[in-house]
Amino acid sequence: MSAPVLEATNLSKEFPVHGRGSRGTTVKAVQNANVTLHKGSIVALVGESGSGKTTVARMLALAYPQTAGTIRLNGAEVSHARNAERSYFRQVQLIFQDPFASLNPLHKVRYTLGRALRIHQRGLRGKELEEQTLELLRKVNLTPVEQFIDKFPHELSGGQRQRIVIARALAVRPSVLLGDEPISMLDVSIRLDILNLLAKLRDEEGLALLYITHDIASARYLCDTIQVMYAGQMVEGGPRESVIQSPKHPYTKLLLDSSPDPGRSLRSGDAGLFDVAGDLGEPPNLVDPPSGCQFHPRCPFAMDECRQTFPERTEFPDGQWAHCWLHQKDRGHVLEGNT
Ligand SMILES: Nc1ncnc2c1ncn2[C@@H]1O[C@H](COP(=O)(O)OP(=O)(O)OP(=O)(O)O)[C@@H](O)[C@H]1O
Numbered sequence: 001m002s003a004p005v006l007e008a009t010n011l012s013k014e015f016p017v018h019g020r021g022s023r024g025t026t027v028k029a030v031q032n033a034n035v036t037l038h039k040g041s042i043v044a045l046v047g048e049s050g051s052g053k054t055t056v057a058r059m060l061a062l063a064y065p066q067t068a069g070t071i072r073l074n075g076a077e078v079s080h081a082r083n084a085e086r087s088y089f090r091q092v093q094l095i096f097q098d099p100f101a102s103l104n105p106l107h108k109v110r111y112t113l114g115r116a117l118r119i120h121q122r123g124l125r126g127k128e129l130e131e132q133t134l135e136l137l138r139k140v141n142l143t144p145v146e147q148f149i150d151k152f153p154h155e156l157s158g159g160q161r162q163r164i165v166i167a168r169a170l171a172v173r174p175s176v177l178l179g180d181e182p183i184s185m186l187d188v189s190i191r192l193d194i195l196n197l198l199a200k201l202r203d204e205e206g207l208a209l210l211y212i213t214h215d216i217a218s219a220r221y222l223c224d225t226i227q228v229m230y231a232g233q234m235v236e237g238g239p240r241e242s243v244i245q246s247p248k249h250p251y252t253k254l255l256l257d258s259s260p261d262p263g264r265s266l267r268s269g270d271a272g273l274f275d276v277a278g279d280l281g282e283p284p285n286l287v288d289p290p291s292g293c294q295f296h297p298r299c300p301f302a303m304d305e306c307r308q309t310f311p312e313r314t315e316f317p318d319g320q321w322a323h324c325w326l327h328q329k330d331r332g333h334v335l336e337g338n339t
Pocket residue numbers: 015016027028029047048049050051052053054055056214286
């Protein structure tokens with residue numbers, strides 16, 4: 001495999017808690033997270049609400065400084081010198097959940113995209129600017145392009161707005177897209193179209209993508225690699241089918257069991273698709289998280305070790321890995337079956 005485009009190692013984030021009596025208290029939002037993104041490949045970061053996915057994305061986008069850990073873009077550690085940051089911001093683009101909030105309601109598509117294009121190509125104007133704007137609209141499948149270029153955000157549907165947000169990100173020719181739940185606020189009927197667009201951008205533009213979701217079925221549909229987060233800790237990861245067919249962490253198994261059948265065809269148009277069903281129970285309080293593996297209070301297989309120490313990473317032959325004491329204790333077989 002080619003060298004990583006973006007690589008984060010042992011990233012941690014603690015947020016200070018404000019208020020009376022909370023001096024020195026922090027929310028341990030992310031602990032020792034590793035993410036590696038390659039050109040032409042999509043990694044899913046899957047976990048329930050509050051597991052730290054957005055915080056990881058924001059650290060990767062330099063929107064939050066990390067408490068610990070390193071980020072490397074094309075092998076070079078991220079420097080906070082102003083010029084270096086500017087180049088980083090161009091190469092790493094973040095796409096949010098809500099396409100309406102991401103667009104200025106007073107600006108037409110032509111202005112929004114033109115402005116982004118000129119960030120990368122300062123002298124761009126006139127016919128060339130128009131041509132490149134139209135080309136961006138084609139790339140995100142908003143055709144016939146003439147119908148869209150002079151629209152305001154409120155004249156577009158949610159899916160069309162998210163395509164404009166993606167086109168604006170592409171305008172600066174990034175190498176990495178970070179999509180934070182990019183389909184979760186869209187109508188079910190168009191979610192698949194946006195996932196297909198992201199897949200096309202991976203294949204045709206060679207982008208490296210991080211796809212953040214609470215829904216493992218959409219991760220399976222889109223992504224090459226899946227990583228699972230629980231309460232700020234990365235608990236499992238690996239090639240998509242290995243993680244889905246043979247989860248190595250009890251939390252991944254719970255997510256799969258609570259999800260609408262991830263094996264069901266996404267072409268079925270099932271309205272419930274991409275929404276986690278079932279009761280996953282309460283995630284822990286990250287101000288005072290459980291010791292050891294944070295999943296242990298909910299884990300049917302919890303042992304003494306789980307309460308004491310977060311387990312080392314166990315590697316499996318096909319690139320799958322997990323942090324779970326079951327494997328350290330040769331008890332991984334208890335996870336087999338029923339997924
Ligand atoms: N700015 C902040 N200040 C304090 N705590 C924060 C801040 N941002 C996030 N947190 C806390 O960090 C933890 C992780 O939050 P985060 O938003 O990263 O999770 P998430 O998996 O993206 O969830 P969601 O899908 O709901 O956005 C949560 O406990 C959250 O309350």
